Amino acid sequence: MSKQLISVRINDELFEGEVEPRKTLADFIREDCTLTGTHLACEHGVCGACTILLDGEAVRSCLMFAVQADGASLTTLEGLAPEGGPMTPVQQGFMEHHGLQCGFCTPGFVISAHAFLRDHPDPTEEEIREGLSGNLCRCTGYQGIVRAVQRAAEITREDVTA
Amino acid sequence: MSTVEKPSAARFVGARVQRREDPRLLSGHGQYIDDVRLPGMLHATFVRSPLARARIVAIDLEHALAVPGVVAIWDGSALNGDAATPLWDWAGEGTPFPEVRALAEGDVRFAGDPVAIVIARDRYVAEDAAELVDVEYEPLQAVVGRELAEASTGRAHDGIDTNVAWSAASPTDPALEAAFAASAHVITETFRQQRHVNVPMEPRGLVAHWERGAEQLTVYASSQNPHQDREYFARVMGLPEHHVRVIMRDVGGGFGQKIFRTREETAVALASRRLGRPVKWIEDRQENLMAANHARDEQMTLRVGVDADGVITAIHASHLADVGAYPLMPAMMPGFMALEVLPGPYRFARYGWAGKSVFTNTSGISAYRGPWMMETVAREIMMDVVAREIGVDPAEIRRRNVIQTEDLPYTTPTGREYDRISPAQTLEAALEEIGYERFREEQARARAEGRYLGLGISTYIEPTAGAQGPTGIEAATVRVEPSGKVNVLMGTGSHGHSLETTMVQVVADQLGVPIEDVRLLQGDTAVSPYGGGTAGSRSAVIAGGVARISAIKLREKVLELAGHLLEAAAADLEIEDGTITVKGSPGSSIAFADVARIAYYDPSRLPEGMEPGLESTSRYSAPPATYANSTQVCTCEVDVATGEVRLLDYVVGEDCGVMINPMVVEGQIAGGVAQGIGGALLEHLAYDETGNPLAITFKDYLLPTTEDVPDIRYVHVETPSNTPGGHKGVGEGGAIGAPAAIVNAVADALAPLGVRVTSQPLSPDRVLAMIDDARSA
Structure with missing residues (x-):
């Protein structure tokens, strides 16, 4: 199969590569760019584990081809917080409220929560539950996840007012 | 209610310590199986049978092998002979078992049966080639359906002339029949539980690396128990274990x-x-739902005798399980365990049982969080059936039967010995927390308005940390390195259980060092001593127990050496935050790190006869079982127009002994409850009558989401066990108790309509059908 040259900016680093047009964006990120923080748990667009930010929008990287991301700017879990720097409020909330156990669904939840909170900075619990209902977790029963997002909103508000 | 005895110096055990695992997992730096990359690594995929039962007539590999990038394709006849033994064999007297081979050979026995392995330079190429493998099948009659298998004219397996995999019963007991005869009421009901799949978010996967020079097989596994895997691969590959x-x-x-x-x-x-x-090899989700192990798929008929007050006089339980084609555990296990645990939290003397398991042409049954939990499903739904039938409140009937503190020690009719349990306390605690009386008033008001609210209770005793055979012991090497930092080496297999945090809490307390100075190394058979891994709610009890034992042993050596250096008796010393001090003489102290350095680098300063270094290895053989107990209570509203069940409130009263980390305990409970909610309301791996699986995507196999799992509240009762540290297991209880609580809540809500709920999942279509059936009855 003929390959196509693409260039994608991921976490502020430029990745160029030749990919088959059929290669999914998720596989490109994981295999070609060796950013394995993005996880694949269903590969049919239901579980949300592979969610990334593409030009700021939360998308499922298993449902896109890498060639569709040519020229785009992506953020994956690895790129949310600066290396060695402080965690984001969402990551902090997940840590404080036991929002993860095995950690496999976590990349998708954390990325989705970032996108959600950007659009809903002061959400109700009901809005959080609806906003994150497209991501599946099998470990936590979502208890810590919902609270983590509430906490992240709180930290963000504190940061803004501080 | 017992209070917790905490060692006076405890700072970490009992605290909501944040997890050591989290920073790497929250920043995308975990190392899961698909993240392993080795030089020269190839990728495998499988050609799978689309049919449940068929003869393999021919396999044509020609087109597949011609795909560029394909390295090898082998079918069963080409590869199976490389195995030194059958993969597993649970055959015994009266319990036939098929020969288990890596790949199907001659025939296929369930839809998804692996027929050939394709190895290629990447997964895309491997899947291209797998599509081109041409297998000709001659269809045979498939055996499908738990209740149809025994009488089926088909056979699930060649060479086994029955579909009954196991059948047994307790001896005829005249006293049991006499007890039934003397009972004021005898009620019989059958409860059914559908086939589930465990669905870990990470599917199965493996990287195997045969190193020719070292003649060593290195396996990167997505596993729960690396040491048992080592034994398995050594046996099957014909390799020495080392x-x-x-x-x-x-x-x-x-x-x-x-x-x-x-x-x-x-x-x-x-x-x-x-x-x-x-x-x-990394399986995809369809393979995981179709061909990884399944669970549940069972039914239990209970015959219960009670006196006029609802006190149980006798129970007979009969269990039927579908174990699929190639069960991963002995065919007797689901039934035998369920029947044996069934007496649960209630006092009664007369008990009889019968169990049967059948092979079918479906994916094999394996363990799933509380693999015996059909006993709680059947017993707890039955308690409500009996209560309704004889006109006693469901909370009250449990109070009249539950084991009280003054009954302890108590031996069940199946010989389980309870000692340090508190089922009456967790029952009352959960009822109080949910506001039982207040809910009944609210329910009555709602009914008057035509709304259907219900409350369900589920009470159970959970045998945790079952300790026998390969899971009988656990080991811990606690090693203070020359700098004073501490490595703990254990044979655990944490896969979400937070052991990197909880084991470290235990050790840091005993050594008196900052928690940041201790690290757990697990999951590598070349690093850790033998351990049984993480399953059966065993880690807190057995691993936590041995971490404590080993750390205490090492603490004694640290104190002996420190006492020698400070010219004080070891008994007069205390360790706090990395400093060893003579009690009452704050000026007389030595840093923990200095003691470590001297232990390794300055042997001349050691007491006579003391071995250099600071390391301790202990092994702990736990009691056969350590009992936790719990009551779950939930409330729901059922929309009788749409069939939707909405959970309103959820309370778990739990006694898992001394909690190492309440945050982790609650996380374990919540995860189990969510799985129970899935099983009660949503999840069903259905097959059609030909053995075709109907739910192999997440669009068909429905997992609970944030909108299905309500806020869960916890009430903790802490009755220490008699194991080191006083812990009990808590990994499975949430999943064991939830389905019965939910079914009871729905049945309670719909009781005015005469609906009797005895099966799951309570999906909207099935709820509506039950309402229709009751209305037309």
Whole structure:
């Protein structure tokens, strides 16, 4: 199969590569760019584990081809917080409220929560539950996840007012 | 209610310590199986049978082998002979078992049965080639359906002339029949539970690397128990155990599905040895739902005798399980365990049982979080059936039967010995927390308005940390390194259980060092001492117990050396925050790190006869079981127009002994409850009558989401166990108790309509059908 040259900016680093047009964006990120923080748990667009930010929008990287991301700017879990720097409020909330156990669904939840909170900075619990209902977790029963997002909103508000 | 005895110096055990695992998992730096990359690594995929039962007439590999990038394709006849033994064999007297091979050979026995392995330079190419493997099948009659299998004219397996895999019953007991005869009421009901799948978010996977020079097989596994895997691969590959190394790093959930290594994983290891190259296999979700192990798929008929007050006089339980084609555990296990645990939290003397398991042409049954939990499903729904029938409140009937503190020690009719349990206390605690009386008033008001609210109770005793055979012991090496930092080496297999945090809490308390100075190394058979891994709610009890034992032993040596250096008696010393001080003389102290350095680098300063270094290894053999107890209570509203069940409130009263980390305990409970909610309301791996699986995507196999799991509240009762540290297991209880609580809540809500709920899942279509049936009855 003929390959196509693409260039994608991921976490502020430029990745160029030749990919088959059929290669999914998720596989490109994981295999070609060796950013394995993005996880694949269903590969049919239901579980949300592979969610990334593409030009700021939360998308499922298993449902896109890498060639569709040519020229785009992506953020994956690895790129949310600066290396060695402080965690984001969402990551902090997940840590404080036991929002993860095995950690496999976590990349998708954390990325989705970032996108959600950007659009809903002061959400109700009901809005959080609806906003994150497209991501599946099998470990936590979502208890810590919902609270983590509430906490992240709180930290963000504190940061803004501080 | 017992209070907790905490060691006076405890600072970490009992505290909501944040997890050591989290920073790497929250920043995308976990190391899951698909993140393993080795030089020269190849990729495997499987050709699977689309039919449940068929003869393999011919396999044509020509077109598949011609795909550029394909390295090898083997079918069963080409590869199976590389295995030194059958993969597993649970055959015994009266319990036939099929020969388990890596790949199907001659015939296929369930839809998804692996027929050939394709090895290629990447997964895309491997899947291209797998599509081109041409298998000709001659369809045979498939055996499908738990209740149809025994009488089926088909046979699930060639060479086994029955579909009954196991059948047994307790001896005829005249006293049991006399007890039934003397009962004021005898009520019989059958309860059914559908087929579930564990669904860890990370599917199965493996990287096998046969290293020719070292003649060593290194396996990167997505597992729960690396040491048992090592024994497995050594046996099946015909290798000495010390030429096999198993490494598990981060594992994306297991819930029982990853206890046992499976046929595909074995084929990958055999392929790696043939090729002398690393081979990776990562299954996709459809394969996981279709061909990884399944669970539940069982029914239980209870015959219960009670006196006029609802006090149980006798129970007979009869269990039927569908164990699929190639169960991962002995065919007797689901039934035998359920029947044996059934007496649960209630006092009664007369008990009889019968169990049967059948083979079918479906994916094999394995362990899933509380694999015996049908006993709680049947018993707890039955308690409500009886209560309704004789006109006693469901909370009250449990009060009249539950084991009280003054009954202890208590031996069940199946010989289980309870001592340090508190089922009456957790029952009352949960009822109080949910506001039982207040809810009844609210329910009455709602009914008057035509709304259907219900409350369900589920009470149970959970045998945790079952300790026998390969899971009987756990070991811990606690090693203070020359700088004073501490490595703890254990044979645990944490896959979401937070052991990197909880084991460290235990050790840091005993050594008196900052928690940051202690690290757990697990999951590598070349690093850790033998351990049984993480399953059966065993880690807190057995691993936590031995971490404590080993740390105490090492603490004694630290104090002996420090006492020698400070010219004080060891008994007069205390360790706090990395400093050893003579009690009452703050000026007389030495840093923990200095003691460590001297232990390694300055042997002349050691007391006479003391071995240099600071390291301790202990092994702990736990009691056969350590009992936790719990009551779950939930409320729901059922929309009788749409059939939707909405959970309103959820309370778990739990006694898991001394909690190492309440945050982790609650996380374990919540995860189990969510799985129980899935099983009660949503999840169903259905087959059609030909054995075709109907739910192999997440659009069909429905997992609970944030909108299905309500806020869960907890009430903790802490009755210490008699194991070191006083812990009890808590990994499975949430999943054991939830389905019965939910079914009871729905049945309570719909009781005015005369609906009797005896099966799951309570999906909207099935709820509406039950309402229609009751109305037309």
